[in-house]
Each structure stands twice: as structure tokens, then as C-alpha cells.
Amino acid sequence: MAQPNDLLAVLIDADNVSPARIDAVLAEIAQYGTASVKRVYGDWTKTQLRGWKDAASEHVIQPIQQFDNTTGKNATDSALIIDAMDLLYTGRFQGFCIVSSDSDFTRLASRIREDGVTVYGFGERKTPDAFRNACDKFTFLEVLEVEEPEVADTAAAPSTRVPPAKLRGDAKLTSALRKAVDTASDDDGWANLGAVGQLMRKQQPDFDSRNWGYAKLSDLVKAIGLFTIETKPGGIRLQLKKKSQPA
Template identity: 75%
Template sequence: MAQPADLLAVLIDADNVSAAKIDAVLAEVAGFGTASVKRIYGDWTSTQLSTWKQAASEHVIQPVQQFANTVGKNATDSALIIDAMDLLYTRRFSGFCIVSSDSDFTRLATRIREEGVTVHGFGERKTPVAFRNACDTFTYLDVLEEPQDQPAAVAPTRKTTQELRQDTKLVAGLRACITTASGEDAWANLSAVGSLMRKQQPDFDSRNWGYAKLSDLVKATGLFVLEPRTTGGLQIRNKTK
């Protein structure tokens, strides 16, 4: 459980993210800490943001007005970046949640992390790899579960055992992380393996392959041995021939 001290700043690029996902995003953010600041940036005089107005009001997200003064120039990004730096220098936040699929926030994420502050990114599959890798964690919007009173988005199809085994990046990453996290007995704590995977691949998430839990994904590959630990949790090792 997150402690009250785990304060987060949630900054949303309204020009770049659909309002339909805000419930699921905030539910995911709650797992990281307390969203004490929630701001959303855009030109609120534009009809394109009409769906965001109700969503922002319902979730008590502060709208920040930024006029699009020049065609082809994204003033919204600049406003979000300036606010993020101002909030960073208050030293009050343990993490920032940047909700956007825009590569313009790559340097911002990097700069925040240079201060020892965690960055959680949220965006669509089209998000450039540079921004994804600049975050500590990056979650694709399509893997987030929608509230029951909202129409569900199309979630990633669950991959079969054969498809998982053919995913060389996934298999090689798991094997390498197990080796790194294991002791002399070759067993590794599954949660430690998951943490290592995400440090190396910020967008690593078992839901990307259609599995709710890392343990379910690992079992589905059929390439690893998974057992309960005597101290709680699960342990994992590579299968021997």
C-alpha cells in the first residue's frame, strides 16, 4: 500500500489522450501513490476538448488554459513542461505521471529522473520508444481495464504458448533477469525478476501479452519453473533440459 508521503503529480496532455481512459488511468495511478496534483493542459476554447470538460470536472482535475497562438506549434507541451519543472523544484513529489503519447516529453522525463524522482508514463502504442524508455514505467492505455459502467476498449489478445516462445525479446529478457536475480540455488524471487524487467524495459507489462499477472505470463510460456516461496510469494528458475 502506498504511504501518504508518496505524493504524485499527474500531468495530462489533453491534445494527445482520449478522455475515455481517464478513469482507468487514475485507478492505475492510485497503485503508485496519492495524486495530490492533477492538471490537464489544452486550449479549452476548442471544441475538440469538449469531452474532456466533464471528465476533468468529475475527477477534480485542474484545467490549464493554453491558447494555440501559432499554427503547427504545440504550446500545450510547453505549458506542461514549465509546470512540471516548477512542481519538481518544490521537492514535494516522489513521482510524476505524464499522460501523453508525445515524444516531446522525453527530455522532461529524463530531467525529472535526474533528480531521483520517479516518472510513470501513460500513452498509446504509437508512443515513440524514446519517451517510453525515458520513464521508469510506461503503461499502454489499451491494457487498462475500464470501469464496468463504461464500454470496454479492445484489450490485447492473449498470446498462445507458441507465440510467447517465439517472442525472443520476452524470453531472453526473462532468462537474463532470472539469472541476475537468482542465488546459488538458481532460484529467483518472481517480484525481483519483474522489477528488473521493468528497469530494462519500462513498457514491460504482462497485460501487453493478455495476461493479468506476471506469474500467469510466465506459466504460459512453459519455459520456467514457478513455485511458492517458504517466506511468501513466488520463486522462479529456468527449466533445465
């Protein structure tokens, strides 16, 4: 469970991430702890990385230069991996944030977790399953996009939400939620929403209600309509709706 005082190392693959997204990424990371180390890796002689200059300066991210000495070899990835292991060996960090859509970081994420350190991954939806599943939590960059203020409060905003009927037709989602509720439920069949969310993320590191356009898990669960939901002093709880008995 992330704590506000957790120290985090943020390592960014500039070849793989647009600087336009770094504001939203760092805002998300702030929920998990304090980014005490922020580094972005790339060959800064490349014209396509020029946009990172202002972003790195604004957010006090240390640019790490790595020349592509050999065609077809990703020297940037190697530099990031070496630094990550050096930082891991210091024992100072409770979490690592790897910002990339590259599956080359799969083994790195697994190795960090072997030391009991949490790994937060950030990448596009195209990110291979192997890297996503190697993280404790993986967030799609697309769900972190910041909407224009004048659009955010209009009727157009909810249109990005997957409608309830389509949610109920998503067999993978509904099956996973049913299993999580069943596992987390007490003798009366009620499960705490927070526990359900934790189970879902353990089984699917990229699980995030925002993937379906819902800001909160409670909003997603309500929209699906398969569960009875109650709000109690201790939080929100839910259980699978009982089927109507035949007349």
C-alpha cells in the same frame, strides 16, 4: 519502489489523450501513491476537447488553458513542461505521472529522473521508444481499457491473451526473462518473481504482463512454460527448466 503515501503530480496532455480513458488511468495511478496535483492541458476553445469538461469536473482535475498562438507550435506541451519544472523545484513530490503519447516529453522525463524522482508514463502503443524509455515505468493506455461487465467473465475475455506457443516464439520477451532470472537467481538458480519483475521494468520501462493479455507476471511466466515455478511462504520463485538429459 512506490509507496502508498507518495505524493504524485499528474499532468495530462488533453490534445493527446481521450477523456474516456482517464478513469482507468487514475485507478492505475492510485496504486503508486496519492495524486495531490492533477492538471490537464489544452486549448479549451477547440471543439474536439469538449469531452474533457465532464471528466475534469468528475475527477477534480484542474484544466489549464493554453491558446495555440502560432500554427505548427505546440503551446500546450510547453505549458505542461514549465509547470512540471515548477512543481519539481518545490521538492514535494515523489513521482510525476505524464499522460501523453508525445515524444516531446522525453527530455522532461529524463530531467525529472535526474533529481531522483520517479516518472510514470502513460500513452498509446504508438508512443515513441524515446519517451517510453525515459520513464521509470510506462503503461500502455490500451491495457487499461475497461471491459463491459457482461463480457469480462465470458470465454471471450481470455481470447485477447497471446497463446503460449506464440509467447515462446517471442525471442525478445523470452531472452529478457531468461536474463532477468539469471541475474536475480541465487546459488541454486532460483529467483524471486518480484525481483525478476523489477529487473524487467528497469531494462524495459514499458514491460507489463498485460501487454500480452495476462493480468499478473506469474500468469505470463506460467504460460510461457520455460520455467519451473514454486510458491513459498516468502513468495513465488522460479528457475529455468533444465533440459532433459539424453537417454
